Amino acid sequence: MPDIKSFMQIQYIFELTGTAFFAISGAVLANEKSKPDWFGATFIGFVTAIGGGSLRDMLLGSYPLVWIKDVSFIYAILIGIGISGLLYPYLTKLRKSLFLFDTLGIAMFSILGTEKALSLGVHPIVAAIMGMFSAIMGGVIRDTLTNEVPIIFRKEIYATACLAGTTLYLLMDYMGLERNISFFASGLLILVIRIVAVRYKLSIPQFIKD
Amino acid sequence: MPDIKSFMQIQYIFELTGTAFFAISGAVLANEKSKPDWFGATFIGFVTAIGGGSLRDMLLGSYPLVWIKDVSFIYAILIGIGISGLLYPYLTKLRKSLFLFDTLGIAMFSILGTEKALSLGVHPIVAAIMGMFSAIMGGVIRDTLTNEVPIIFRKEIYATACLAGTTLYLLMDYMGLERNISFFASGLLILVIRIVAVRYKLSIPQFIKD
Amino acid sequence: MPDIKSFMQIQYIFELTGTAFFAISGAVLANEKSKPDWFGATFIGFVTAIGGGSLRDMLLGSYPLVWIKDVSFIYAILIGIGISGLLYPYLTKLRKSLFLFDTLGIAMFSILGTEKALSLGVHPIVAAIMGMFSAIMGGVIRDTLTNEVPIIFRKEIYATACLAGTTLYLLMDYMGLERNISFFASGLLILVIRIVAVRYKLSIPQFIKD
Numbered sequence: 283m284p285d286i287k288s289f290m291q292i293q294y295i296f297e298l299t300g301t302a303f304f305a306i307s308g309a310v311l312a313n314e315k316s317k318p319d320w321f322g323a324t325f326i327g328f329v330t331a332i333g334g335g336s337l338r339d340m341l342l343g344s345y346p347l348v349w350i351k352d353v354s355f356i357y358a359i360l361i362g363i364g365i366s367g368l369l370y371p372y373l374t375k376l377r378k379s380l381f382l383f384d385t386l387g388i389a390m391f392s393i394l395g396t397e398k399a400l401s402l403g404v405h406p407i408v409a410a411i412m413g414m415f416s417a418i419m420g421g422v423i424r425d426t427l428t429n430e431v432p433i434i435f436r437k438e439i440y441a442t443a444c445l446a447g448t449t450l451y452l453l454m455d456y457m458g459l460e461r462n463i464s465f466f467a468s469g470l471l472i473l474v475i476r477i478v479a480v481r482y483k484l485s486i487p488q489f490i491k492d
Numbered sequence: 493m494p495d496i497k498s499f500m501q502i503q504y505i506f507e508l509t510g511t512a513f514f515a516i517s518g519a520v521l522a523n524e525k526s527k528p529d530w531f532g533a534t535f536i537g538f539v540t541a542i543g544g545g546s547l548r549d550m551l552l553g554s555y556p557l558v559w560i561k562d563v564s565f566i567y568a569i570l571i572g573i574g575i576s577g578l579l580y581p582y583l584t585k586l587r588k589s590l591f592l593f594d595t596l597g598i599a600m601f602s603i604l605g606t607e608k609a610l611s612l613g614v615h616p617i618v619a620a621i622m623g624m625f626s627a628i629m630g631g632v633i634r635d636t637l638t639n640e641v642p643i644i645f646r647k648e649i650y651a652t653a654c655l656a657g658t659t660l661y662l663l664m665d666y667m668g669l670e671r672n673i674s675f676f677a678s679g680l681l682i683l684v685i686r687i688v689a690v691r692y693k694l695s696i697p698q699f700i701k702d
Numbered sequence: 703m704p705d706i707k708s709f710m711q712i713q714y715i716f717e718l719t720g721t722a723f724f725a726i727s728g729a730v731l732a733n734e735k736s737k738p739d740w741f742g743a744t745f746i747g748f749v750t751a752i753g754g755g756s757l758r759d760m761l762l763g764s765y766p767l768v769w770i771k772d773v774s775f776i777y778a779i780l781i782g783i784g785i786s787g788l789l790y791p792y793l794t795k796l797r798k799s800l801f802l803f804d805t806l807g808i809a810m811f812s813i814l815g816t817e818k819a820l821s822l823g824v825h826p827i828v829a830a831i832m833g834m835f836s837a838i839m840g841g842v843i844r845d846t847l848t849n850e851v852p853i854i855f856r857k858e859i860y861a862t863a864c865l866a867g868t869t870l871y872l873l874m875d876y877m878g879l880e881r882n883i884s885f886f887a888s889g890l891l892i893l894v895i896r897i898v899a900v901r902y903k904l905s906i907p908q909f910i911k912d
Contacts (some may be wrong), residue, residue: 309909312909313909313910316851316855317908317909317910317912318855318908318909319857319905319906319907319908319909320906320907320908320909321854321861321862321865321906322854322855322909323909323910325854325855325861336761340550340760340761341546341550341557341560342555342556342560343553343555343556343557343763345762345763346762346763346824347761347763349828350761350762350824350825350828353825353827353828356827356828356831366909367909367910370910404556404560405560405563407563407566408559408560408563408566411566422637426636426637426846427842427846427852427855428851428855429639429849429851431526431638431639432637434531434532434535435526435528435532435535435637435638437529441531441535442531445531485529486529486530486531487529487530488527488528488529488530489519489522489523489527489528489529489530489532489533489576489577490523490527490533490577490580492527550760551756551760551767551770552765552766552770553763553765553766553767614766614770615770615773617773617776618769618770618773618776621776632847636846636847639849641736641848641849642847644741644742644745645736645738645742645745645847645848647739651741651745652741655741695739696739696740696741697739697740698737698738698739698740699729699732699733699737699738699739699740699742699743699786699787700733700737700743700787700790702737
């Protein structure tokens, strides 16, 4: 059975990997939309990867920001951008893998963001929102900078899946369940909702029916 | 004559109500522009309601943010969104009432934002700007996210009315006038400027004449 | 030989002048794009001038923000806007001077931003990024608010020049060279890269070749 320390190390490696995946998805998406140069692609990859967590921490007043304290996250982003540039033709053929990586990323960062907010003593409702923000706001900032309609306004279940997962985590945490079980169960819920929604083209009801 | 405590309670109820109205105006506007789903409408209502005050407090480094400290503001927003969704057909017929509520909202939040900035010890010019930011930046962020040209760049007197009100408040405060009198007089000035400007189609001179 | 104090005074005057120039370039650009009124032009000039430094300080958690602590920066902006409005016909004929002022501005604020970040104890890579952010993010926020594609995504060498300069500064600082020499050499590098790039239409390689 792994001890706490090795579990923390595994989680840290996941966080770095997730950050790199977010940078890859940012760079690939930016390239499809606006054919940027290397700087533009790197900038967008960077913002996609660190935007959500940075906004969360700035809203919570929790300093220093993760990537400012630990420059390994910047290396992870640069490696992600490099991979995107070198393996682009292969990556675009891997649509399903890219989708899966993005979904794994939002699932993990939703729950980690919720935990971070909780550890700062906020109300559970605020923690659920902050978890979702961690996962999606990098993409929202990316879409705003590139003049796209942000992903959260498209007819897809994306942020809502994150919110469902963070809510489940908070419920399980409230019920006193073991952290790792809550972590994986709520992450899995995000994964399942997102995959099922895309597979069966499910969507949230329109706010006002025409 | 009401004592301080009951006045503070009345003001608190006004703040919650103003927050709900901002959420309503955000959701209604978002719906007219981009037919969002329930999540998108809620997100835009939320950002419209808390964006201005959050930006003010993040610029001033004043933590925790109001809605993170006091979750009642989140409930007020959710109630506002719910009302928008249920009563939408009636609300869209109440154009004039919606306009009035929005104007009451920017008037109140301009002055409250100015007071908060002053209480943190900033220069009066900064306080006037922060008051205006409290009132208008939620709408600016909303417009940026939905790819609209922000309201402050349209040919309308909006932010300028807020700035006039916050300036009057600072003058009255400087002259040592009683707080509640300054509060209502400067809020009223914003209300009157905005209503007169819309009624008579007044506008600020163009920066550079063609 | 000037003493430290008079050098600091010279630098302070440069900072105020650079802030005014950023406000001028913001107002002139805003006017070309969207014919704003006086408020809109002032708002855009203000955001262009203080946006980069404010974002840097908010990311670093370094409070109070420069223009909130020292209201002279607000006066510098207002003077810049006033000059833009009054001398607009002359300014638009001075394309080359405007370009030079903007380039001087980004060169100076890149290095000053790097120094500020370093003084707060961050990793040199973070300091280089923060220096570049100080110089360019005001323009990025300006472009986002006015629904333009941000300058950093156009086919121009702009942010990359800043990054080259901030990297040179960090190298010279690491080698223990005298601060003023490092300051001017790295600022000059930004100036030269930008001027040569525009003169010979150089650009960064496209991220993915078509």
